[in-house]
Amino acid sequence: DAExxxxxxxxxxxTGRQVTLxxxxxxxxxxxxxxxxxxxxxxxxxxxxxxVQDTNKGEVSDGYSVSRSNTEDLPLTLESAASxxxxxxxxxxxxxxxxxxxxxGPGTRLTVL
Amino acid sequence: xxxxxxxxxxxxxxEGDNSIINCAYSNSASDYFIWYKQESxxxxxxxxxxxxxxxxxxxxxxxxxxxxxxKHLSLQIAATQPGDSAVYFCADGEVRGGTxxxxxxxxxGTILTVHP
Numbered sequence: 001d002a003e004x005x006x007x008x009x010x011x012x013x014x015t016g017r018q019v020t021l022x023x024x025x026x027x028x029x030x031x032x033x034x035x036x037x038x039x040x041x042x043x044x045x046x047x048x049x050x051x052v053q054d055t056n057k058g059e060v061s062d063g064y065s066v067s068r069s070n071t072e073d074l075p076l077t078l079e080s081a082a083s084x085x086x087x088x089x090x091x092x093x094x095x096x097x098x099x100x101x102x103x104x105g106p107g108t109r110l111t112v113l
Numbered sequence: 114x115x116x117x118x119x120x121x122x123x124x125x126x127x128e129g130d131n132s133i134i135n136c137a138y139s140n141s142a143s144d145y146f147i148w149y150k151q152e153s154x155x156x157x158x159x160x161x162x163x164x165x166x167x168x169x170x171x172x173x174x175x176x177x178x179x180x181x182x183x184k185h186l187s188l189q190i191a192a193t194q195p196g197d198s199a200v201y202f203c204a205d206g207e208v209r210g211g212t213x214x215x216x217x218x219x220x221x222g223t224i225l226t227v228h229p
Contacts, residue, residue, distance in 0.1 A: 031215055033216075033217075041221075042202065042219045042220060042221045042222060043157070043202070043217075043219040044219075045216060045217075048215070048216065050215065058216070090156050090157070092156075094215065098145070098208055099206070099208060099214060099215030100145045100147065100204075100205075100206030100207070100208055100215055100216070100217050101145070101147065101159070101162060102159075102217060103159065104149075104156035104157045104158070105156050106155060106156050107154075107155070107156050
């Protein structure tokens, strides 16, 4: 069955370190999204991509970057982790025909000490 | 930017009762609305969606109602079960195109607790 996976599921890192969170989908969806979820803020969009080599900034993109070299993967990189980036991160994907109908991964819980 | 919001952050019901979760949205350009369910430790799971040219859509035990006049969305769950206990999010987006194409705006979520 097609699915969307994230790794690692849990990560503890130190302030200033570079961290990369992986997202892999086998739906063959063109659109992929990264969100962070914090209490009191719901889900907030970090970056998104409509296809290979396409990336766009969301509402909370500062300190994060993404790259899209193939259809299946959209890794999220924290250039220099900060304590404010402690959060749960979700990856999602969707078809081009109904881009807003997004399927979500299981999430990665990141703690920055 | 505009956002989707919820009237009630928590809802407690007895097993077998019907549940109604409400949501107010503000973006008049949104043409697609979705309800997600999120269980503890998991990602949001799609429940049901509705396009702006509809006012009602039914699924298995769930019904979504859309009132564009007052920009209100609701999710009705019939015969609520303990397994329905979760956080429910409404979200809206645009599918027609433009700078907001494909992006979802989420509400804060409503915690539904079902007591046996």
